[in-house]
Amino acid sequence: MDWDVIPQFLAGGLAIGAVYGLIGVGFSLIYNTSKVINFAQGEFVVYGGLATVSLTAASLPTAVAIPLSLAASVVLGGALQSLLSTARRGSNELTYIMTTIGVAIAMQGLAQHIWGTDFKTFALYSDGTIRLMGATVNYGTITTLLATSTVCALLWVFLYRTMIGKAMRACANDSRAAQTIGIRPRRMVLLAYVASAGIGGLAGILITPSQMMSYDNGVPLAIKGFTAAIVGGLANPFGAVVGGVVLGLLEGLGVGLISSDLQNAYAFLSLLVILLVRPQGLFGRAAAGSAR
Amino acid sequence: MLDVKGLQVRYGTVLGVDGLDLHVNQGEIVVLIGANGAGKSSTVNAIAGLVRPVAGLIKFRDADMGKLDAAARVEHGMALVIEGRGVFSEMTVRENLELGAYSRPAIRSAALRRAADHAIAMFPRLGDRFDQAAGTLSGGEQQMLAIARALMSSPKLLVLDEPSLGLAPRIVDEIAERLTLLSSEEGVTILIAEQNASLGLDIAKRGYILQNGRIALEGTAPELHSNTDLIRFYLGGQSYVRT
Numbered sequence: 199m200d201w202d203v204i205p206q207f208l209a210g211g212l213a214i215g216a217v218y219g220l221i222g223v224g225f226s227l228i229y230n231t232s233k234v235i236n237f238a239q240g241e242f243v244v245y246g247g248l249a250t251v252s253l254t255a256a257s258l259p260t261a262v263a264i265p266l267s268l269a270a271s272v273v274l275g276g277a278l279q280s281l282l283s284t285a286r287r288g289s290n291e292l293t294y295i296m297t298t299i300g301v302a303i304a305m306q307g308l309a310q311h312i313w314g315t316d317f318k319t320f321a322l323y324s325d326g327t328i329r330l331m332g333a334t335v336n337y338g339t340i341t342t343l344l345a346t347s348t349v350c351a352l353l354w355v356f357l358y359r360t361m362i363g364k365a366m367r368a369c370a371n372d373s374r375a376a377q378t379i380g381i382r383p384r385r386m387v388l389l390a391y392v393a394s395a396g397i398g399g400l401a402g403i404l405i406t407p408s409q410m411m412s413y414d415n416g417v418p419l420a421i422k423g424f425t426a427a428i429v430g431g432l433a434n435p436f437g438a439v440v441g442g443v444v445l446g447l448l449e450g451l452g453v454g455l456i457s458s459d460l461q462n463a464y465a466f467l468s469l470l471v472i473l474l475v476r477p478q479g480l481f482g483r484a485a486a487g488s489a490r
Numbered sequence: 491m492l493d494v495k496g497l498q499v500r501y502g503t504v505l506g507v508d509g510l511d512l513h514v515n516q517g518e519i520v521v522l523i524g525a526n527g528a529g530k531s532s533t534v535n536a537i538a539g540l541v542r543p544v545a546g547l548i549k550f551r552d553a554d555m556g557k558l559d560a561a562a563r564v565e566h567g568m569a570l571v572i573e574g575r576g577v578f579s580e581m582t583v584r585e586n587l588e589l590g591a592y593s594r595p596a597i598r599s600a601a602l603r604r605a606a607d608h609a610i611a612m613f614p615r616l617g618d619r620f621d622q623a624a625g626t627l628s629g630g631e632q633q634m635l636a637i638a639r640a641l642m643s644s645p646k647l648l649v650l651d652e653p654s655l656g657l658a659p660r661i662v663d664e665i666a667e668r669l670t671l672l673s674s675e676e677g678v679t680i681l682i683a684e685q686n687a688s689l690g691l692d693i694a695k696r697g698y699i700l701q702n703g704r705i706a707l708e709g710t711a712p713e714l715h716s717n718t719d720l721i722r723f724y725l726g727g728q729s730y731v732r733t
Contacts, residue, residue, distance in 0.1 A: 361592065368578045368589050375576030377540060379643060380564035380593030 205333035207454030208447050213339040213408065215446015216346040217243075218465075220401040221423025222430060222438030223353065224394030229432050230370035231383070231390040234291050237298045238278060239398055240420025241305040244413060246271045246399025247406035248313045254320040263320075268399050275395020279388050302416060309413035317410040322403070338408040345404055349397060350439055357435075366390065370433070418462070425469050431479030441480060444468070491516045491679050492537070492647055497546035499532040499703075506532035507543070508703035514647065519673050519680045521690025521711075524700030525725045530683035531573055533700070534651050537681075538570035539563045551646065564593045569645035573652045573683075575636040579625030583616055586624050586635055590642025609638035612668055630661035637665070641672075648672070649681045654689045662686070666693050687721055699724045 221239060228236045246267050253263035278301060285297050323337040356363040369376040369386040376383060401419075402411065423438075426445050430437025445465045452464035472480065492514040499507040507529040514520045524530045535541045537548055539560035548555040555563055578586050587606045591597050597605075610617040613634040619627055624635055633653055640648060650669075654662040670693045672678045684690040691697055697714045699707040701724050707714070714721060 361588070361595075364581070364585055364589055365592055367581060368585075371578040371580050372576050374540065375572055375578065376589075377560040378538060378564065378570045378572055378576065379590055379639065380561045381589075382559065382561045 202332060203454065204451070205331055207450045209330070209333035209335050209339065209450070210454065211446040211448070211450020212335075212443065213342040213446070214405065214449065215426075215443040216342050216439070217401045217405045217442070218419075218422045218426040218445050219430075219439035219442025220346060220349060220397050220404075221419055222426030222442050223349070223435045224398045225424050225427040226430070226432055226435040226438045227366075227390040227394050228387070229427070230435075231366060231373075232387045234294050235298070235424065236282075236391070236394070237295065237420055237424075238302040238305060238416075239394060239423060240416035240418070241302050241309070242271050242275065242395045242398030243402035243405075243419050243423075244309055244411060244416040245274060245305070245402065247402030247411035247415075248309060248318060248413070249399075250403050251318045251320045251406065251411065252313070260320070260322060264403055267403060268396055271395045271399025272392050275391040275393075275398075276388060278395070279391035283384065283387070302420065306414055306416055309416075313413055315413060317412045319406055319410045322407040336408075342404045345400065346439065349400065350436060353393075353435060362389070422465055425465050429469060429472050429479055431482030434479075434481045437479060437481030444472075444480070491551060492681065493547075493549040494533075494537065495547045495549075497533065497536060497548070498544045499529070499536050499541055500544045501532075505703055507536065510546070510700070510703065510705060512698055512705065512708075514679055514681050517673065517677055517679055518696065519669070519682070519694045521687075521694040521697040522681065522683045522700055523685070523687045523690055523697055523714075523721065523725070524683075525685060528700045529703040530685070530700055531651055532703070534570060534649050534681070534683050535572075538568060538649060540570070540572075561593065564643055564645075567644075567646035568649065569640035569643050569647070570649045571633075571636045571640050571651065571653065573655065575629075575632045577624040577627070577632045577635050577639070580623060582621050583619050583624055583627070583635055584621060586639050587616075587642055590639035593643045605642050605644070609641055612641075612672075613638055630657050630665075633657060633661070633665060634668075637668070641678075645678065647679045647681065649683075651683045652685060653682065654684060654686045662689055669693060685725070687725065691715055 221243060224239045225235060228234065249267040249270055250263050253266055254260055282294065282297060323341045327334045327336045357367055365376065365381045366386045366389060369381055369383050373383040422445065426442035427438040429444060430441030445468060448468045449461055449464045453461055494510060494512045497507050497510040498505060510533060522530055522533065532541060536543045539555065539558060550566060550568055553566065558566065587609060588602065591602055591605060615631055616635055616638060619631065624632060627635060653665055666689055669680055673680055682690050682694065691711050691714055694711050696710050697708065698705050699721060706724050707720065
């Protein structure tokens with residue numbers, strides 16, 4: 199076998215891995231503040247991507263269309279949380295998680311109604327490539343990695359340097375104690391949904407130009423993002439990004455070395471292996487506190 | 491300052507607190523003594539807004555607390571240190587203290603630093619642990635941090651739920667001494683829920699004995715002290731009273 203092709207396989211998985219990671223960040227933020235899994239997370243990705251397609255098709259420049267799509271995602275996230283918190287009264291976590299699956303299916307139906315069943319795309323970056331450590335890396339990958347790094351940096355500043363971000367971590371740590379110092383956990387949960395929806399929408403905007411987007415991509419993307427968060431250790435949003443990149447790289451290797459027919463299987467096989475070795479995920483509990 | 495009337499807290503079909511009356515006057519230290527399950531935590535949690543009572547009136551500084559959530563009660567000048575301390579174990583001592591002032595968004599960083607310095611002057615060992623995760627502190631240090639964090643909101647009323655739980659007598663004495671100073675020098679009103687009758691009665695002015703969700707006995711600390719047999723009876727032999 200020719201080992202020179204390995205860097206190229208890895209490069210192929212890098213961008214999609216970063217996107218899985220961004221979706222995983224959303225799972226992690228919502229889980230930390232409310233201890234539930236929001237399976238509608240993938241729909242934010244679909245809506246973010248497809249909304250940008252529509253706006254650019256209406257001949258808005260991407261510099262306008264993208265902020266508009268992100269704003270719409272954020273509003274959608276806030277609306278979803280308000281809806282879910284009403285539904286949550288008197289129900290347990292499992293019921294709530296089922297509700298998020300119901301919301302995901304409803305949102306998928308609505309997306310089909312709005313955008314139809316075709317794969318759609320828009321142009322975001324030019325076709326150029328650069329050479330990097332023996333691999334050809336396209337501008338799309340570079341853009342995605344830069345955007346993901348920026349999100350991580352902003353999220354870090356928010357969580358570790360602002361009072362409201364610290365309050366969110368406090369709420370994740372002990373929401374009862376947080377109430378005794380004046381923090382309102384429901385506001386933190388709302389904030390987590392808004393942030394997760396915004397980051398999910400961004401993930402959609404980043405992959406649509408290279409992978410195309412269709413109304414029914416939400417569930418598979420949610421599962422990949424959830425896997426990324428589990429691999430990283432659900433409690434740590436930055437772990438989710440690393441988890442996503444690990445998944446993406448393994449997928450890239452699997453597709454290159456074995457077959458693209460099994461693309462979805464690699465992620466879950468690696469999930470099984472990682473959880474066998476480290477049940478708490480790569481950056482689970484023990485490391486979550488020291489990630490500063 | 492705090493006036494509770496006819497408080498009832500229900501868990502499913504079980505009444506945790508059944509028609510409880512108590513009051514705390516400005517500047518007092520009051521202790522609420524009871525065995526496990528007598529309803530101490532339910533009472534203080536209802537006062538702080540963590541559980542919603544089914545009946546009763548809670549008045550604090552002349553305002554009805556009934557419709558206010560826990561956060562609004564903090565803004566109104568009440569601070570609760572929950573049972574088991576509730577420090578943010580994954581955050582540093584510094585962050586815990588900063589968050590204590592969360593209900594005072596207008597506070598400037600200089601004032602925040604002064605408040606933190608003040609808290610550390612009260613519990614100097616916290617200063618040595620400033621950038622350590624709170625989860626790495628000893629039980630006594632965590633209790634001190636929880637109290638210091640509560641004080642960051644500059645409360646008028648400090649409510650403590652089982653502050654001596656699981657702590658060595660020497661640490662309990664140290665905390666009791668600090669609470670006395672807090673009351674005498676800074677005029678903070680204090681309500682302590684305790685199973686350990688001695689900690690409460692040593693520093694309190696008045697006390698209530700709680701049994702099955704009701705006040706069984708009340709009086710000044712010396713009165714209750716002279717009634718140790720009775721207290722032992724109400725506590726079901728679970729606790730001791732130093733005489």
